[in-house]
Amino acid sequence: MATFLITVKLPKNPEHNPREKKTGPCPVSDLPCTDVTGEHHTFISDFPGATADEVRIHFADQYHVTRVESV
DSSP states (O other), rough: OEEEEEEEEOOTTTTTTTTTTOEEEOTTSSSSETTTTSEEEEEEEOOOOOOHHHHHHHHTSSSEEEEEEEO
């Protein structure tokens, strides 16, 4: 099975303050996150038999994908 870390960039959030990070559910996975208002978020996903490029293309319609890494 191929497992990947996918990092995406969300639109700027006017509530974001890098000196006062807010904890809560991640905007892309609903799992706990220590900077919910930040622009960059990473989540893990399984894609059996896929390449990193295929995973990037899969999420490109939904997100601005900045990085895909195999784990």
